Amino acid sequence: MMEAANCSLRVNRLLLDPKFESYKLSLDPLPCYGVELDTAVAEVKLRDDQYTLDHMRAYGMYNYLHCNPWSPDSVFYVDQLGRVMNINVTLDTALGKPIEVFRFPSDLSSCDRRLCSSIHFTSQDWVTLSDGTGTLYLIHILRNDQSAAGKWELKFNQELGDPFIVLHSVLYTRSEVQIIDALILSIEKDELDVEGSGFHVSLEWISITCSPNDDKYEILKRRNLHGKSVPHYAAIEPDGNSLTIISYKPFRFIADETNQPEEERMEEEEKKGKEVRELFKMTFALPEGAGRAVLSSGSVEVTLAKREVGNMWAEVIAGDTQGEFVADPAQSAAIAERLMHLTSEDLNPNPDCEKPPCNAQELEECDMSLEDSTTLCRFDGNTTKATHVVNLGGNQFLFSLEAAPELMPCFSLRHDVDALMWQPVSSQGDNLWDHAATFNALGYVQASKQDKKFFTCAPNFSYAALCECVRRIFIYRQPTPVSTVLYNRKEGRHVGQVAKQQVASLESSDPILGFQASNERLFVLTTKKLFVIRVNTAG
Template identity: 45%
Template sequence: MATSNYTLKVNRDLLDPNFESYRLSLDPIPTYNVELDAAVEEVTLKDCQYTLEHVRAFAMYNYLHVDAWYDDSVLFVDCKGRVLSFTVTLDTALSKPREVFRLPAEAERREDRVCPSLSLTSPTWAALSDGAGRLYLLRTSKRGDAVHGKWEPLFTEDSGGPFVVLHSVAHVRGGAHTLEVLLLRVVKDPQETAGSGYSVTLEWITVANAAGQGLEKNYEVKTRRLLRGKSVPHYAAVTPQGDGLMVASEKPFAFTHVDGRPLEQPAAGEPPAEADEPDPVYSWQQTSDDITADVRLPEGAAEDAIRFRVTADTISVGVRGSASLLEGRLYASVDPEACTWNLREDNRLELNLQKRTEGPVWPELVTGDRRGRHVMSEEQAAVVRDRLTQLSSEDAHAQPDPDKPACDAQELEDCDGYPEETSSLVHFDGESLKTTQVVNLAAHQYLFSVSADPAQMPCLCLRHDVDALLWQPRPDRPADMWEHVATFNALGYVQASKRDKKFSTCAPNFSYASLCECLRRAFIYRQPSAGDGALFNRKRGRPAGRVARQQVAGLDSDKAVLGFGASDERLFALTSRNLFVLKVNNDNNNHG
């Protein structure tokens, strides 16, 4: 199955071009403090866990787990190994967290253990790690109320070294109840000699029961798949039906083993097989003042069906009834009035775009779009050859200008370096284990993940320019696999300015986003609503743009925030001794 480059399609209707700023609101946020009977122990890294990947995987772990299947319900594990459940029914009468499961005490004796981790698989199942290498699959019955009983472990396994559970799903396959669990480890890599000596592994385990054999409670591993990479993924999740995997990471992951057997690797000296690259959708060339693009149209496209729209910074080209052929933000501004198109006889569309600023060379036509091919003219190619000739020499110490010292690599700034790999979002097919779609995230910083609909994959939030855009994976729609479902205005810019930020999240209904610092403070960012009054810019003599509200909530604790999560109405912040409940949406501070 060939890999295809995919471009995230922004829904322009979800953007707010009139948004101007956030206005600080002094409306109080009711905050309730639940004191814990036993501390939540922050598992610190050991001397052997010294790499940046250990910090990303374990030191920045969110200890608080929002139960997306039930409203205002959260869970965490305390220092006694108790899995505690907490549900809000009335803010002014909060009950103590209830124990639903207890881990064995021997897990605490392992020196290299990490924090316990939990994934809420379904309304009645959960996956739990003790932090020391043991995995539990638990039947929980219905959660979210005060009457359900203790959790029942129906599958346990000691899988060696410590890990965290990243994600899990449940589904029915072949009439058998099946659970998919995704585990993350940072392991010593004997083949890694130049770097830190560690690599990152993702283990995708499929566990199913044997109900057809009269063994309803007998669960066993059906398949193990192992992926290896060099960086902790920002995002990793299994598709709802267990037929695929999505990973967003700075460095690529690849499957290496299935059921303990290594996958076939290229023989020594033999180049790896290259994936079939699709033909470019368009080609383009440029001069100092204009762009000419040649777009391949679907067979039989009529002239009256062509859709062409260009603004100073964006372009959209397509055929009515078909997917967009060229769409997104242009690398630089153009003059829309001077841009034209022409339908050629060979079923191709010729575009002429006038650059607003003459001179600069564009490295790409549409930012992040890899479906096109840049074609150099003979004159441009000759200039490049001349420059390369001047820069190359058989003398390793050639110095064309003896009066000027040679460049010292230590004098280069960080911005002069070029990364070996770029961040990407990848979809793997569960059967072939090959990548089917790849999104280049080089221009889109990953911000956070959130479960908006527990029956779907978690959403991931990416920075686009100054905004934060939320993307819902749609694995059942290969042509449109990531859907833009919400926008948080200017949140990408705001988040970059918070030097002490530790956690970020948003409400499942997208009514607000929130950032939490390491100590004491949480920031809430609401989007403009019909009830927000319009402001007037006196300096410019005209109405100001749409303004949203920012609120700041203080936490009455000097302990570090270990966990953070949001429901539609409340924020939850966990420290070692307290669980804070912040009533974010109510009649006093929710005007929408």
Template identity: 50%
Template sequence: MALPNCSLKVNKELLDTSFESYRLSLDSIPTYNVELDAAVAEVKLKDSQYTLDHVRAFGMYNYLHIDPWYEDSVYFVDSKGRVLNLTVTLDTALGKPCEMFRFESDPSSCEGEQLCASLSLTSATWATLSDGTGKLTLLRTSKRGESSHIKWEPVFSERLGEPFIIVHSLAHMLSNVHTIEVLLLRIQKDPSDTKGSGFSISLEWITVDNSAGQGENEERKYGVRKRRMMKGKTVPHYTAVEPLGKGIIVASEKPFAFTEVDGLPLEEPPAEDMEVENSDPIYFWQQTEEDVTVCVRLPEGTTKDDIRFKLAVDCLRVGVGDHAPLLDGQLFAPVDPEASSWAIKDDKSLEVSLQKRSEGPLWSEVVLGDRRGEYLMSDEQKSQLQQRLSYLTAEDLNPNPEKDKPPCNAQELEDCDMFPEDSSTLMRFDGATLKPTHVVSLGSHQFLFSVNTDPSEMPAFCLRHDVDALLWQPRPHQDNDIWEHISTFNALGKATCKQILMLSVTLKPLNFLLIVILQPEAISFFSLFIPV
């Protein structure tokens, strides 16, 4: 069964085609520094945590948490096992660190595996906390903005197996039952993975509520109501639970699939839905540096009047009569619709000529996520490719060391030297069936970062689109376009993540007022105001 492929629809009104460049401002930025009486609780990777996934998940962890409900507050865990709060007053100064919660025992003294303590600010009055040893704690915080000095009250604490970090959490009320959804990330040894790193990635979706003990005079107690396990091969770029726990969204280089519910394996592994049925290609395509030619097979007896053709700058739709479209979705790169054309050849195929808007870059596919076509390379292109790669296939290890391009030994490459795979996907899973309902092939749309634009909604994520960086907001209540393009970083598609972080404060209509640098013994804050 093929996956339900979808596409990301760009809002052209948010694109600035006349954008030229940024201008450097030399205005000084206010900087504040706070000395700490104990170091930040940093946990360094062990020798056994040697893969790139370990570095992504635990080695690059941000120990400082900005409160999305109260932007003047930040939290961190120190080496004494305390959750500390700093109230940021950008116009004047910073308040002293205030203790909000303290672990019963020092996590650093625990034997066995330990990860960094992780904190997720679940709602305006709740938080979830992991001590890094496998223990999950739910905390009632009151309204943090109004009661910033009231200590947090633990209402649930339980060990949930191997150590994990919290990647997302949210709270909701249904039928007078308070429910908290939490996503936990683990990297575990996988003996069956003999050809890979030897590890597998697990995402566990935990549902905790207070449905137990609902008598008139009986206090409602929180407990784990449901546990769902997903498995994958790479640390996800993005993952979050939908409001009301109706589903989950995951963006990753390799797809995830649900494998267990409450400790029991699924009877029908969802991985079978990942397989695409083998069939003959329904279209063939070629390309040059200037254009792309697509030949689509047509049903017998098709006439010109039967063709349903629609072409935009970044979308193509080809159909026959009232039947389902033969090609429908987002193009790999922008084209010039006015310079493009189509024609019926020999009453058997429809030939579509697409004029590339930018000459040079070669496409890896026509429509993103559509694998039903076959790419035909011309003899000239084959010859050029063989000449460019000849130094890699020479019989001698290094036939000519003086050349600019010495031979490459793939065995010497580490995981971090590899290019990201073109198979990266953005998937939405239904919370009831645990099966994918929407799938987008990201292809060349490199994942850049995620950010909370509105605490009442799911985190937004930023993807590279050609030379721009586009911000997408998940809207799971919309049946069709569940990912909405809400803003654009002009000409930042090729910038490094660090550059994007420093420049993200200029994003309109959204404002990020705080840049933070965390050091072992001190925390520095940089504020930057941009008028809307």
């Protein structure tokens, strides 16, 4: 991590509006249509042993509705029969019934440790799936039939171990061979983590050769990363050369041969090469007359070598507090020097100093963040080393989406009160992230939505939307010119454009399980129904 270049995100000032006032509530109706599901969504509730915040983030807040970025008005979900169901919208007023495009070959309900099934559209013709029980599937889509979703053919499936969810996948060609890279996530028990949650987050980056013509598929490489928090964002570059992760706590690659972090393994090998030892001397006084005929002195000195260098001993023999510890003067001086910055010679050296620039008691709740150390880190896939690191500080992560399917997913961060959209690009040298769009004041607005569950925006950034756990959806549109003349009395000027806010309320009290957006529509999935909200007209 230390070798990586420290970078920053370059804000495009032309995409900021310092004169933005607020969103104006619009009462314009939002057409909403619904279709009943033949079989309920395959929702998987958290078990008693999945009690951590990471389990909640990864599995409890999972988005069960999936969008094909090459066809954004085509959405997918998995039902309780293990079927991947598709609804393709061409006319809102004539929504068809969900159509089965694939069925998992095994009975998912029989697995006690099952997670939610997950789907990622790798390309126009490939889909990566997980059944939630630990098996990875590669699907090839044939588009020679009448179905809008095409014909899904299972080409590869492999049991990988613990249950996982698919985060991202890409298809690329290297040396005239087609390769699919998939990134999967699981939360594993960590017996060594006695002071933390007792779990760690595992990311596995898998490379698979795929040749649909001769049906040859082979796992080329499996690379593992471990971290202590579920990443906000994790995606592979389109060429398969690097991996980008946004997380509260850092991730690092794990050496395959010892299942140990590579950095730690190198440090241990370096220590072994130097044959570092630390000696510990003990002096025992002999009783009167005991052994004095043999020894020239009245004491015995014993020297021991510590197994763990630098480890301080409180006792030599557990439970025996006899004797006196005599510190080495050089060691005492070194310890005092390391603690110097924590002490002062004066009781209160500057009691009349000015107030700090930020008083935590004056902050609003929506300004608080427990993740001020969040970083964006780019890893090289060959060296497994971090090449670029951005300290996001207080720039809260908001959401991500695939705005352009041929590129990596873009992500939204809070900058001051705004929500800024960032598009990763790999062809601009060190400027790896483009400021693509801004949603004015939305960083501040969304922080007040305490019941917020999902957050997204249109691929063309024309509007952003968030939904609560039940019923309500909020839509925030980009500023548009007004047809009538408006006058701002406070500043004495004419207003040429207005940003509208709209609220939709579903006719359902079931929890919202999925949320996706296209340029024209919002898709909202509950246990038994899919709602389609018309937001924009085509064109």
